[in-house]
Amino acid sequence: MTGRHGTPPDPGAPAPPDGGRSGTRTVRAPRTARPRTPGRGVPLPLLAPALLGLAFLLVPLLALLLRAPWRSLPEQLTSPEVWQALRLSLVCATAATVLSLVIGVPLAWLLARTDFPGRGLVRALVTLPLVLPPVVGGVALLLALGRNGVVGQWLDAWFGITLPFTTTGVVLAETFVAMPFLVISVEGTLRAADPRYEEAATTLGASRFTAFRRVTLPLIAPGIAAGSVLAWARALGEFGATITFAGNFPGRTQTMPLAVYLALQNDPAAAIALSLVLLAVSIAVLAGLRDRWMRTV
Amino acid sequence: MPKNPGKRPGPTGTAPGPAAEGLDARLVVDRGTFRLDIALTAAPGDVVALLGPNGAGKTTALRALAGLTPLTAGHLRLDGAELHRTPPESRPIGVVFQDYLLFPHLTALDNVAFGPRCRGTGKAEARAQAAEWLDRMGLAEHAGAKPRRLSGGQAQRVALARALATHPRLLLLDEPLAALDARTRLEVRARLRRHLAAFEAVAVLVTHDPLDAMVLADRLVVVEQGRIVQEGTPSDIARHPRTEYIAQLVGLNLYRGQADGHTVRLDAGPTVSTTEDLSGPAFVAFPPGAVTLYRDRPTGSSARNLWRCEIAGLEPHGDQVRAELTGELPLAADLTTVAAAELDLHPGAPVWATVKAAQTHAYPA
Amino acid sequence: MPRSAHRLQSALRTAGAGAAVLLALSGCSASGSSASGTGEDGPSGTVTVFAAASLTESFTTLGERFEKEHPGTEVTFNFGGSDTLAAGISGGAPADVFAAASTGTMKLVTDEGHTAGSPSTFVRNRLEIATLPGNPHGIGSLKDLTAPGLKVVLCDSTVPCGSAARTALTAAGVELTPVSYEQDVRSALTKVELKEADAAVVYRTDVRAAGDKVEGVEFPESAEAVNDYPIARLESAPNPTAAKAFVALVKSPEGRKVLTGAGFLAP
Numbered sequence: 016m017t018g019r020h021g022t023p024p025d026p027g028a029p030a031p032p033d034g035g036r037s038g039t040r041t042v043r044a045p046r047t048a049r050p051r052t053p054g055r056g057v058p059l060p061l062l063a064p065a066l067l068g069l070a071f072l073l074v075p076l077l078a079l080l081l082r083a084p085w086r087s088l089p090e091q092l093t094s095p096e097v098w099q100a101l102r103l104s105l106v107c108a109t110a111a112t113v114l115s116l117v118i119g120v121p122l123a124w125l126l127a128r129t130d131f132p133g134r135g136l137v138r139a140l141v142t143l144p145l146v147l148p149p150v151v152g153g154v155a156l157l158l159a160l161g162r163n164g165v166v167g168q169w170l171d172a173w174f175g176i177t178l179p180f181t182t183t184g185v186v187l188a189e190t191f192v193a194m195p196f197l198v199i200s201v202e203g204t205l206r207a208a209d210p211r212y213e214e215a216a217t218t219l220g221a222s223r224f225t226a227f228r229r230v231t232l233p234l235i236a237p238g239i240a241a242g243s244v245l246a247w248a249r250a251l252g253e254f255g256a257t258i259t260f261a262g263n264f265p266g267r268t269q270t271m272p273l274a275v276y277l278a279l280q281n282d283p284a285a286a287i288a289l290s291l292v293l294l295a296v297s298i299a300v301l302a303g304l305r306d307r308w309m310r311t312v
Numbered sequence: 313m314p315k316n317p318g319k320r321p322g323p324t325g326t327a328p329g330p331a332a333e334g335l336d337a338r339l340v341v342d343r344g345t346f347r348l349d350i351a352l353t354a355a356p357g358d359v360v361a362l363l364g365p366n367g368a369g370k371t372t373a374l375r376a377l378a379g380l381t382p383l384t385a386g387h388l389r390l391d392g393a394e395l396h397r398t399p400p401e402s403r404p405i406g407v408v409f410q411d412y413l414l415f416p417h418l419t420a421l422d423n424v425a426f427g428p429r430c431r432g433t434g435k436a437e438a439r440a441q442a443a444e445w446l447d448r449m450g451l452a453e454h455a456g457a458k459p460r461r462l463s464g465g466q467a468q469r470v471a472l473a474r475a476l477a478t479h480p481r482l483l484l485l486d487e488p489l490a491a492l493d494a495r496t497r498l499e500v501r502a503r504l505r506r507h508l509a510a511f512e513a514v515a516v517l518v519t520h521d522p523l524d525a526m527v528l529a530d531r532l533v534v535v536e537q538g539r540i541v542q543e544g545t546p547s548d549i550a551r552h553p554r555t556e557y558i559a560q561l562v563g564l565n566l567y568r569g570q571a572d573g574h575t576v577r578l579d580a581g582p583t584v585s586t587t588e589d590l591s592g593p594a595f596v597a598f599p600p601g602a603v604t605l606y607r608d609r610p611t612g613s614s615a616r617n618l619w620r621c622e623i624a625g626l627e628p629h630g631d632q633v634r635a636e637l638t639g640e641l642p643l644a645a646d647l648t649t650v651a652a653a654e655l656d657l658h659p660g661a662p663v664w665a666t667v668k669a670a671q672t673h674a675y676p677a
Numbered sequence: 678m679p680r681s682a683h684r685l686q687s688a689l690r691t692a693g694a695g696a697a698v699l700l701a702l703s704g705c706s707a708s709g710s711s712a713s714g715t716g717e718d719g720p721s722g723t724v725t726v727f728a729a730a731s732l733t734e735s736f737t738t739l740g741e742r743f744e745k746e747h748p749g750t751e752v753t754f755n756f757g758g759s760d761t762l763a764a765g766i767s768g769g770a771p772a773d774v775f776a777a778a779s780t781g782t783m784k785l786v787t788d789e790g791h792t793a794g795s796p797s798t799f800v801r802n803r804l805e806i807a808t809l810p811g812n813p814h815g816i817g818s819l820k821d822l823t824a825p826g827l828k829v830v831l832c833d834s835t836v837p838c839g840s841a842a843r844t845a846l847t848a849a850g851v852e853l854t855p856v857s858y859e860q861d862v863r864s865a866l867t868k869v870e871l872k873e874a875d876a877a878v879v880y881r882t883d884v885r886a887a888g889d890k891v892e893g894v895e896f897p898e899s900a901e902a903v904n905d906y907p908i909a910r911l912e913s914a915p916n917p918t919a920a921k922a923f924v925a926l927v928k929s930p931e932g933r934k935v936l937t938g939a940g941f942l943a944p
Contacts, residue, residue: 154871162828163872179873180828180856214380215413217400219427220478229426233417259864262857263833269858277860280760280835 076294083291084284091288096265096274101292104270105300107182108250111189112197115246119197120239124227126198127205128213138202145195152191153259160187160260184261185268189250196249197242204238205231244304251297332392334358335482335514339376340385341369348372348538349386354514354531356391356481361529362518365557369538370518371410374484377516378407390481390514401430403482406475410487412467414459420446420470421455427478445473449507465496465503472507483508485517489524501527522561526550534558552675553597564597565643568677576674582641584667585616586674593677600634602671603645606664607655617667619643623659626652633657637665720919721749725771727762728754729778729906731802731862731882735939736776736927742935743926750919758861759837766791766911773920776908776927778802779837783907793917796909799928800941803903804841805881806894807869814875819849819896822876830865830874833858838865841902842878848901866891880904885940905944 084091091097126138144152160167162177170176178184212234216226232239254272261268263277271293278286334355341348348369354360362370375381377388379400388395395403406427414423424442429435446455449469459467468488475483488504489497505528508515519525525532526546533543534555542554553559559566569578571590577583584596610618621639628634633652635645645665647655657663724743728736733756740752755762755772759782766772766786775792776799777783783796808816814827822829831853832839839858846853856874859865866883868874870890884893908927910920926932933943 157871157873161871161873211409211413212415215407215409216426217380218378218405218407219474220401220430222401225430230415258860262830262868263859264855264857277833277835280758280833282835
């Protein structure tokens, strides 16, 4: 967090990397111990790779901005397909995050708070979608939930539900890929949280579920928030599992990443424009969340 | 007082009726190499302290009473009701945890209202009750504060109010004063003593501090290595320690031996003259302050208890110096700083130690 | 920028050729023995071929034959979407041969002056309808794909099989709403193989490659959307001799046999 407002630059330090807040420059408090003075005492073996890492992440984004077709951008952005894809992306990523919360938080609790045979194995399995290529995840979903899938054929036969090529399919594909982020994050927070608070609640007459709902959940809210943001961001950018499981149809299953990929085939300028929209929206949402919600925790 | 001394085996000893008021428990918990096996009984209004060194099983006993650790064997009856298989949330038991475990996201008021809410009281009513409890604890103005803004003593009182707000028939306190600094401890101890004295049901507290135990409890149960080694009133235990641990806690030199008239032959070798007239296995105890040290063998001394020792260590003890001695009889002796200087005491120095028979105390083992 | 890179590459190539000449002059007979058999400089070394994904099976076979016919050579393939490959060549990827799935894509490369000589069409491909094995829905024409409840997938119009399908549908006067516009022909076919879709409009060669997992249905309008596959050597080819030989093999009767065996049509 950048809570560095009003910290005067250390007199002995080189020019602060944030460009020097000239307003605070005149205030100097020599000889005061400042544990978090920027730029001071950062060893070069750490500083150089750190800056390289920063550049590595930022230069591609910068290139995207530099090579963006600014002149044709207004035209690109007024096309209804763009907004359709963007709307679908936001709706699906949010739905996938909610679904991940509903089934992922209890799963994280189970992994962190109970002991059952094979728990280590289950944990490893939960993280599997993290390493699985998303396209393979999409194929796996087809094999499981497709019209002809292991579970899907019964969904089709009993309820007439088919999931591939539907918006629900997009949400499921994104959930499959994004939920592990939430589970891992929440499980870590749960492990760090003191389980004795739950015991204290129990001795006050709370059932284990009430203890979870009224004590544990508020305690791990920061971890849940962080996990949700991770999962949401992952779902928003999801491509492989989505296109494999849910296909690509404008307005129904064509999310932004799919639109970007297909535009890239014959119109790179359009692809860049779409990417910029996605980038801007996700930055706006994440910044907004941090201001309103993450800071209070 | 419905005393149930000794261990009552048999898981379903049925003796309800009027005598069943209060706590009647035998707690057996197996944990790998450690085994806790203690029997506890107490009448309503009793305050029992479980006293023992770290790792003795006190906290395990407390958790077993609360239902947080399952019993391997034994029974737990409270006011005649068998609670052995009752889940913790349904036991009429309140717990004040060692570091209080106030819910950090709730205000003091909502912390106290938590119990009544969980037991079915409406929100407004629960909060009204909680406000009343906080008022009784002198914390009315802190009702809206989050736990991190409370001092240690205040947090302890909120924890006590939270535990009492469910009207428990058994109140458990785990090291209730351990988290406090020495200054607040004195005041909080006195306050806690008043609240415990006013509590009409059974209270069991766990502590490793003998002073806390003696000030707060009517009865002490000393636990070592999972077993009860001694129980009784604080004064009884202070006067008649039966283990080295208790003797150290209450500050006495303690020896075991065979009594024959006014003489006790100690298992360690030497004999001690006492004023009591006993026979058979006995304990002899005397305070470190009763010991007098000499550099040369005293000739005119009337003391018949005279041992040749050597200084093993010296350390300040209050405004005095405590000398740890080895030799014929290992013992602790207190002497003034001036005396220590005049005797030129240092580790390794040979000394003669004497104790008057009138200052020893012998009792059957 | 592309021109200067270009210049640099030809400079490098010249240098490479110079080195080869030097080696030959120094009488390195051990490595030159195979070449001396034909009397002139035969192909040797590595030849890098960029080819459309639909050529994967047949070109792999041809590559093995090439290596056998010309000992000391090694054929490296880069199979992918034609557009992606073209972008790579424009970006300076060191390729000797480019075989595209559409003349339009090849034109992009030619227009930038990356090809040596003019490209020539070596095979053609046409569309077929891939249906479930046994064709349970009795699909016989593009019109049948509009039957209610039938799940049909097409390629996205940004990829060649998608634009070809669109041309054919327009020619047939059929208005078709698929359940999905797939990213490439393989994923369209996969949907039918996994029985998630009932039919897909894909290339004949893909139907052939899928074996008995799908059944192909020909339709007359596919004649309106025939894909020409052009092949060309590249101007900046690191190994022009081998490139020439490989293109010759592809266009030879032997090469044509392999390709038509995979379902391609002779040009």
